[in-house]
Amino acid sequence: LPEGLSQWFPALEVLDVSGTGLAELGAELLALPRLHTLLAKNNRLGGPGSLPKGLGQAPLGRSLRVLNLSGNRFAEVPPDLLGLRGLQSLSLGGNRLHGIPPDIQELRSLEFLYLGGNFITSIPPELANLPSLSYLVLCDNKIQSIPPQLAQLHSLRSLSLHNNLLTYLPREILNLVHLEELSLRGNPLVVRFVRDLTYNPPSLQELAGRTIKTRNVPYAPSDLPENLVRYLSLASNCPNPKCGGVYFDSCVRQIKFVDFCGKYRLPLMHYLCSPECSSPCSSASQSSTSQSESDSEDEASVAARRMQKVLLG
């Protein structure tokens, strides 16, 4: 890019340098105070120094709203762009990304994030800390699981997950009440009911911890070593609403199918405190009816009917 760019075109708002073979975007861009849209698709960007240093603090860093770096050679999300606190739309589709940095959460204004067509294997839970994210594309990657924290993306309206390596989805996905579009095709989603047979029995520490929590055995920080006080604070409640049980590290991962009126079975991962927890927990309830299983299925099926309308192909 020519050196005097910001002097000759100080009012520049949109710059499209796509398909020009650029290997770096230089410091010439930094002083463009009105540039809100920068399109640099299909170039040779990706090496160190592809983006100018100090991008976040420069006038360009404050003005930039839309950045399209798709079709380049980035193997990682360039750290220089994580300082763009005003950025609303980011595309890194069709690059060579193997992961997403947790610091992606620094892009506080992000509404649109396109990461399709990379080699991403997992999603950091920090992605869920983007308060305005409404359109998230992760299709055509190598993702094996979705962190349940993604359900905290309350603004999410569109989620594209097709052509990945997902075998199940976390049940929390049903909490995304504003989700209007969800694509799941081309994933090896488990079709038949699968029970995780490799349930590891809980450790003695876990059993003692469970007893303390469920029986409300009183303790003070002075009674226990600090690491055990911390351990007890990490107790998770069994998701079965009829069970008052807690678990720490040991849980059964059971694939529960949310049946969309027989048309589409969506496997969800339920973390239960023990293999017996799919029916009423003997530790909490006295009557052994199958009521709890159908009640929790009812909750799931209401959310599932909402999700049924959302699924795309």
Next chain:
Amino acid sequence: FRYTRNLVDSGNGKFNLMILCWGEGHGSSIHDHTDSHCFMKILQGNLKETLFEWPEKKENGEMTKKSERVLRENQCAYINDSIGLHRVENISHTETAVSLHLYSPPFDSCNTFDQRTGHKHKVKMTFYSQYGERTHCVSTRYHAPC
């Protein structure tokens, strides 16, 4: 957020002519064409068309792919229910695509199919715009394949 169907001409009731705009990564579900002729021409970009066999009535398993091809700019394609079912997608992560579709007779509902099971589901098709005007009143919650 997904591809849009924009009605251009309804030809005295005998056909529907529409323009579909596909963002990066956008694709349709597998669908049929409700006994109508369907012509498609690529105006911009590329679209991948995957043909499927109709699922067997009794069978409950993965649908059979017949063939796939990438249609380039200015290429045309034709399909009807006797040929089979198809999925159309913009597989590019960098380019958008635009296609022109002619359906005769016009239809406003079709069946979408789950590739893993062959189960079908009837859907109403909606327009994002008609004759250049944004269509607002229709619910956006239904799938709308091309």
